[in-house]
Amino acid sequence: MRYRVGKVTLPYLYLLSATILLVGLLVLPFISGIAMSLQSMKLSGEVKWVGLGNFLMLFRESRFATDVRNSLFYILGNILLSTPFAYGAALLISSKFKQAFVFRGIFLLPWIIAPVVSTVLFRTMVDPAMGPVAKMLSTMAGKQIIILSNANLALITVIVHSFWRSFPFIMLFLAAGMASIPDELYESAVVDGANGWKRFIHITVPLTSNQLGLSLLMVTIWTLHDAETIYAFTQGGPGYSTETLAVRLFKMSFINFDLNMGSTIGVILILISLVFMFFYLKLSIGKDMEK
């Protein structure tokens, strides 16, 4: 009996330390964050329960609407650029082309460079005095273009930087998926007269949809929560044209020491993340059921 009890409880004992860490480092801060979002703390330390007051204050602001819009544009722009490039890169590194291994290393570089380093690199490229991109645009336009002082161009630049960093991650997932597709499928398709594009659309894309879905979900969540690269790039400016919810959270919590409003934005970010998770999971479960 004692041996059976020990055999039953032992696995749980092994899990105990990990559970304690999970609760202590994840669950408790999560609950604390939600509690802080429902409170207002004066600088003197006096805490007042305000319920949804912080949320209502944010929803009434035009700045909050701008932050949400910028966040969605940031995610959408990143995904729309990353997906086709990731597929192209994955096809290249998965091919039997002899020098494919060279491209594997080159395509992974953006992902392994530290975010702040890549931000500095991009800033240099768009610098109006010496940046090659800025000079090229100015030559084409016939007048000086100061990219980061233009609201639309600044957001586009931030999106392009994010895509450049994100597509290698999606590429790796897709390449792994492509490696598991049997060659016989492609051979049969060739015999049936399918050209390269049709083989891509009808074989490669459907059979890598799970990998695509998962990688896009992860990139979406990361992009939604990305504050460091935008803050290093533009600090959310000019005006609020590149300020996303994550950047606003960073400014409120760590620059202006308004932890309650920062927590409020944090809760909103979690809710948006859950919506994306639900959406992606529903799509992928739906596809599995169809199969």
Place this chain on the structure above:
Amino acid sequence: MLKKAIAVVFAAAMAAMVFAAPTTVIKVANFYDPMVESAKASVDWFADVIAQFEAANPGVKVETEVFQWDQIDVKSMSDFRAGIKDHDVLLSSPQLMAQHGLVGDFADLSNYVKKDFSKAELAEFSWASIWDKGDVNGKKLGIPLGVHTRALVWNKEMFAKAGLDPNRAPKTLAELVTYAQKVQKSQRDAGNSDFYGLGMFFGPSRATIELYFAPLIWEYSGDIWDAKTKKASFASPAGVKAAQFCKDLITKYQITPETAVTGTYDGAILDAFVNEKIGISWGLGSYWISAVQDKGFASGVFPPSPEGRADKMGISLLPFTKGATFNNSWDVSIYSKSEHKDLAWKFIQTMIKAENIIGYPDAGLPLRASLWTTPAMKTPFYNSWKQAVSTGRPMPPTAHYGELADTVAAALQQILVQDSDIADTLKKAQDTYNAQYGGE
């Protein structure tokens, strides 16, 4: 035999550790990273001060902690809230003193000042308005280490080439625009196509409100924050005029580059001036005196000497009739949870000794009145800076200064970059700020 010897030595070492006089450690927080070249002079200065203090206080060791300059205040506040006691002396920003006053993370130094500052010593510091900026509700939370102020500087050679008197500063905003236009035309006619007459900075930074927008609102008889109602007031007619002036510099007169909205304050004001990309620089800081000397615009001014002069550079107060330039400083404070407040105060006294503070690279201009009576500080070059020190104003004592600065800078950028309606943009920004922080 050998084993016995080792055992004796080990026992003696253990006894020494146990029975040795305990060492008190005090921690001094600053923002001078020893790995950063530009911080080397300040790192060395702190090392000298620490060596002096430790020699005078046997049994006391000083450890330095390094934080970013724009995070040190928030670090202190958040550590205080978390109950951390492990700080003693910290550098701090007077603009955030009201916030520190509410949080309670800085100790009241009033009794120390009363006890250890004679009347003469107090007079040394209190002549400049910056002395009181470390005070909140009658408590002295910070001791200023020097004065940072800003001036209008111009390239004398370019003035002469444009037919302007190289020794005469523009006296009004209208004259400033005229001078900048003439210098710009002269330089562009000579082939310097990317030259601009006037350097300003409107980036997403506190510098935008401190050096440009606030002084302009003061000139137009307004204020960015009303001390009576404790609400932001930058959307007043004075605020609209100030924003319009900034916008006109870029769009109407085209004497200030669009890059004023991006980039860095150093780049727009110091680098552009010393690299002769602009003819007049508004807001050159007293902390850049050594930099302009290094580029040949002045000589013998850092460290100050009686022969100090600025042959290539004119310097004057900003062209205001009613307004003022912005003055601030780095303050030094004691953490309220410190367990070594008396020692921390002794360390501060070592820092501010006349023979030490004069050599502190980041102090800016001297705060001690006696240091201004030396021949080195009585040159025409330093007389101009002293005028700026005497007439400067600080930022308003709001506890939400960071958010106020952020809001104004963003509104100004929207006006300059997105061409949004000035009155409407300022009103929306002011209302948003006041909805959250108005009345404090």
